[in-house]
Amino acid sequence: MAENVKPRVRVPRSASAGEVFEIKTLISHIMESGQRKDSDGNTIPRSIINHFSCDFNGENVIQATLEGAISTNPYFQFEAVIQESGTFTFTWNDDDGSVYTDSKDITVG
Amino acid sequence: MIITRRDTLVMGAGAAVATLLPLQAFADATEDATMEFAAGGAISDGGIELTAPEIAENGNTVPISVSAPGAVSILVLASGNPNPRVIEFNFGPLAGSQSASTRCRLAGTQDVFALAKMADGSVKRTSATVKVTIGGCGG
Numbered sequence: 193m194a195e196n197v198k199p200r201v202r203v204p205r206s207a208s209a210g211e212v213f214e215i216k217t218l219i220s221h222i223m224e225s226g227q228r229k230d231s232d233g234n235t236i237p238r239s240i241i242n243h244f245s246c247d248f249n250g251e252n253v254i255q256a257t258l259e260g261a262i263s264t265n266p267y268f269q270f271e272a273v274i275q276e277s278g279t280f281t282f283t284w285n286d287d288d289g290s291v292y293t294d295s296k297d298i299t300v301g
Numbered sequence: 302m303i304i305t306r307r308d309t310l311v312m313g314a315g316a317a318v319a320t321l322l323p324l325q326a327f328a329d330a331t332e333d334a335t336m337e338f339a340a341g342g343a344i345s346d347g348g349i350e351l352t353a354p355e356i357a358e359n360g361n362t363v364p365i366s367v368s369a370p371g372a373v374s375i376l377v378l379a380s381g382n383p384n385p386r387v388i389e390f391n392f393g394p395l396a397g398s399q400s401a402s403t404r405c406r407l408a409g410t411q412d413v414f415a416l417a418k419m420a421d422g423s424v425k426r427t428s429a430t431v432k433v434t435i436g437g438c439g440g
Contacts, residue, residue, distance in 0.1 A: 212397035225406065227383055252393025254401065261379055261387040263362040263404040263437075270390075271397030 197221055201282055203296040209275045215246065215253075217268045219284055219292060225260035241266055241292075243285040249278040276300055331380040331414065338376045338389075338416055339424045348425035349375070351415035352402075355430075360407045360437030368400035369417035369425055375399070376418075381411025406437035 202216040219241065226238025240260055246253040253272045272280075277300045284292040335344070349369035357363040367375045367390070377387040390401045399417070407413070410432045417425040 214397075247393075248395050251395050253395040254393060255391040256401070256403075257389040257391075259386045259388060260384060261382050261406045263406055267402075267404050269366070269402040271400065272395050273397040274395060 197286075197290075197292055199282065199284065199292050199294040201280075201294050201296055203280055203298055206299040206301055207274065209300050210273060212271050212273045214269065214271055215280070217244075217246070217282055217294075218265060220265050221284075221286075223260070223262055223264045223266060227260060239287050241284045241286055243283075244268065245283045246270070246272070247281050247283075248272065248274055249276070253280075274298070274300060331378050331385040334376070334378055334385050335414070335416060335426075338418065340422075342418065342422040342424045344416075344424045344426055346426055348419075349415055349417040349427045350400075351377075351413065351427050351429050353413055353429045353431050356432045356434070357407065358434045360409065360433040360435055362404045363407050363431060363433070363437070364402065364404050365413065366400065366402035367415045367417075368398070369415075369419075370399055371419055372399040372417035372425070373420055374418045375401070376416045377405070378414040378416070379405065379407055379411060380414060382406070382408045387413075407431055407433050409433050409436045 197220055199219040204213050207213050221241050224236055224239040228236045230236055238260055240258060242258055245255040254270050258266060280296045282294045352366045367377060369375055374389060374391045376389045378385045379387050387405045388403060392399050412428050412430050414428045
């Protein structure tokens with residue numbers, strides 16, 4: 193498991209139904225691309241987050257398939273639109289099988 | 302070892318081929334990834350926006366954003382990277398817009414392509430040239 197993996201998510205506390213709002217996510221991860229070599233000339237094996245998904249009350253907002261070309265500490269910014277209060281869940285899947293999650297509640301009023 | 306005029310010519314030609322080959326391989330990989338994503342759909346230019354800096358000082362974190370109204374998924378390809386695939390976004394029913402931003406690594410100055418797959422299976426394509434001062438592949 194990669195060390196010090198910490199997800200951070202920014203979601204507004206409240207929104208009105210049908211309003212388009214922005215979500216930002218950042219997760220600390222080394223994202224070793226598998227292209228670099230160590231001082232002995234050996235290739236450093238790939239170790240990245242390969243999939244990200246954001247869901248709201250079980251319905252999907254966005255999914256992303258990441259490759260080695262995504263920078264250290266993968267950052268995403270996207271937009272969502274919802275009709276009722278609920279919870280956003282964010283999931284990151286690591287190459288080593290680890291799953292990192294975060295969730296944020298939002299009120300529609 | 303005696304190097305004749307003929308040897309020199311052969312070596313020169315060999316060196317030229319060796320320099321050209323990787324470039325060719327990269328272009329093919331980009332083309333392959335494009336075809337795989339399009340899956341037989343017609344590819345046309347326009348209808349998708351790719352925002353990338355003209356000059357990126359650091360190839361390790363190049364901010365890019367893509368936007369294609371009506372798209373089901375968007376694929377970003379970096380033609381000059383060892384592996385051209387950068388990221389693929391799939392938009393769900395709750396996506397507020399078919400747009401997203403992230404940060405990517407670019408090995409050097411190159412063309413970055415964005416492809417959007419529409420609901421009817423057609424594919425929109427656009428590209429942007431990014432000049433990279435320091436490459437982002439650890440080399």
